[in-house]
Amino acid sequence: MDMGRSEKNFSSDMELNSSPQVDGVVTAAAGMPEPDIHVVTSSGILIPAHSKILASASSVLENIIERPQKRQSSDRKIPILGVPYEAVSVFTQFLYSSKCSEEQMQKYGIHLLALSHVYLVPHLKQRCTRGLAKQLTIENVVDSLQLARLCDAPDLYIKCMKLLSDNFKAVEETEAWKFLQNHDPYLELEVLQFIDEAEMRKKRTRRHREEQSLYIQLSDAMDCLEHICSEGCTSVGPYDMDPTKHKGPCSKFSTCHGLQLLIKHFGTCKKRVNGGCSRCKRMWQLLRLHSSICDQADECRVPLCRQFKLKVQQDRRKSDERWTLLVRKVSSAKAISSLSLPKRKREEDPRMAMDHQDMTSFKL
Numbered sequence: 001m002d003m004g005r006s007e008k009n010f011s012s013d014m015e016l017n018s019s020p021q022v023d024g025v026v027t028a029a030a031g032m033p034e035p036d037i038h039v040v041t042s043s044g045i046l047i048p049a050h051s052k053i054l055a056s057a058s059s060v061l062e063n064i065i066e067r068p069q070k071r072q073s074s075d076r077k078i079p080i081l082g083v084p085y086e087a088v089s090v091f092t093q094f095l096y097s098s099k100c101s102e103e104q105m106q107k108y109g110i111h112l113l114a115l116s117h118v119y120l121v122p123h124l125k126q127r128c129t130r131g132l133a134k135q136l137t138i139e140n141v142v143d144s145l146q147l148a149r150l151c152d153a154p155d156l157y158i159k160c161m162k163l164l165s166d167n168f169k170a171v172e173e174t175e176a177w178k179f180l181q182n183h184d185p186y187l188e189l190e191v192l193q194f195i196d197e198a199e200m201r202k203k204r205t206r207r208h209r210e211e212q213s214l215y216i217q218l219s220d221a222m223d224c225l226e227h228i229c230s231e232g233c234t235s236v237g238p239y240d241m242d243p244t245k246h247k248g249p250c251s252k253f254s255t256c257h258g259l260q261l262l263i264k265h266f267g268t269c270k271k272r273v274n275g276g277c278s279r280c281k282r283m284w285q286l287l288r289l290h291s292s293i294c295d296q297a298d299e300c301r302v303p304l305c306r307q308f309k310l311k312v313q314q315d316r317r318k319s320d321e322r323w324t325l326l327v328r329k330v331s332s333a334k335a336i337s338s339l340s341l342p343k344r345k346r347e348e349d350p351r352m353a354m355d356h357q358d359m360t361s362f363k364l
Contacts, residue, residue: 037065037076039092041085047092051076057095058119080115087111094124105131110147117151129156136163142176146187164191165198215333217255222290222334224256228263229301236260262286292327293334 035048055062064078080088087108094100100112105128113128115121132144133156145160147153164171171177181188228236233256250256262283271277291308294300 037078039088040077040079040081041088042081042083043085045085046077047085047089049092049095054078054092054095058121060119061095083111083115084108087115091115091119091124095121098123100124100127102131106135109135110143113147113151113153113156117153125151125153129153132156133159136160138163138167138170139174139176141167141171142174142180145191146180146184149187161191161194162198165195168195211329212333215329218289218330219334220252220255221259221286222293222330224250224252224259225286225290225302226300228256228259229303234260236263259286289327289330292323293331 033050035050037049037051037054039047039049041047051065055065061078065076080091090100090104090108091112094112105112109128109131112124113132116124116128129148132147136144136159141160141163144156145164148157148160224233227233227250233250233253262279266280266283269277269280271280287302287304288308290302291297291305292312294302294305294309297306297309300306
């Protein structure tokens with residue numbers, strides 16, 4: 001097979017992970033016909049190839065190959081320009097073998113992503129997207145973002161945006177970002193909007209976690225209130241129980257102890273009737289919350305449980321949406337907590353406890 005000098009020089013760089021090769025193509029000895037087409041690179045080097053293999057790997061190349069030529073010539077050529085010939089070599093190699101080494105991906109990943117997008121080679125595009133995502137740095141993230149948008153690579157685009165959002169101050173100092181500000185204001189706006197939305201999502205998530213933590217704490221307080229009023233704990237217990245028989249500290253003692261202190265204050269405070277004591281108001285709220293959740297009012301030993309329920313039935317027309325929402329959230333937290341963790345583990349988890357300060361600071 002007689003090839004030009006440029007083809008012979010190139011053949012040493014062209015490695016196809018397939019059958020025995022000569023001059024960068026599969027030999028006839030391996031059952032392959034002679035190359036019938038050449039890929040033209042920007043450097044002028046020609047890569048011999050087989051039109052059927054190229055056409056089967058890329059619908060775009062298939063259309064180019066089947067397009068009638070203006071001049072009838074036995075020397076058929078396909079120009080793949082704009083990227084280094086080494087990248088075209090690796091691209092052609094992938095069309096034959098569907099393989100690409102990590103070293104090749106590190107060197108030519110950007111070019112291969114562009115080629116896989118232009119010539120519709122989805123397997124290579126996925127490979128490039130994963131490879132480039134692993135190589136993202138502060139210095140190259142802006143260029144990778146622009147390429148991901150141009151090549152419609154959403155996974156890489158999102159990873160670039162997240163890296164930009166998390167390290168925006170450092171990215172602002174790079175030349176790539178300054179160039180972006182001067183030449184692509186629309187992409188700059190996209191980045192700033194993504195960062196703003198990411199901050200809002202973080203705030204919403206943080207607020208949601210804080211709310212869930214409060215609902216779980218209130219759920220634990222309801223359990224402790226029932227426990228104190230029915231069994232007794234340390235120095236506080238039912239009125240008909242001998243104080244010397246009160247049980248020792250329970251597994252949720254930090255919550256239980258804070259509630260006991262609040263109960264003691266509630267029982268001796270002279271301002272509670274007129275509503276002049278903020279701590280007593282919170283105790284009223286805890287008793288009301290228990291009544292709203294309790295489903296055994298006839299047997300319940302928590303003070304005022306039945307009275308609160310009767311009052312709610314009498315005042316049905318006066319609906320308090322905020323209170324109804326609180327009751328639903330606490331009930332949901334209680335159900336989820338009981339299902340998600342074993343009882344012993346849930347009781348021993350310090351995150352589920354509420355100290356005296358947490359409970360007395362509760363506000364609707």
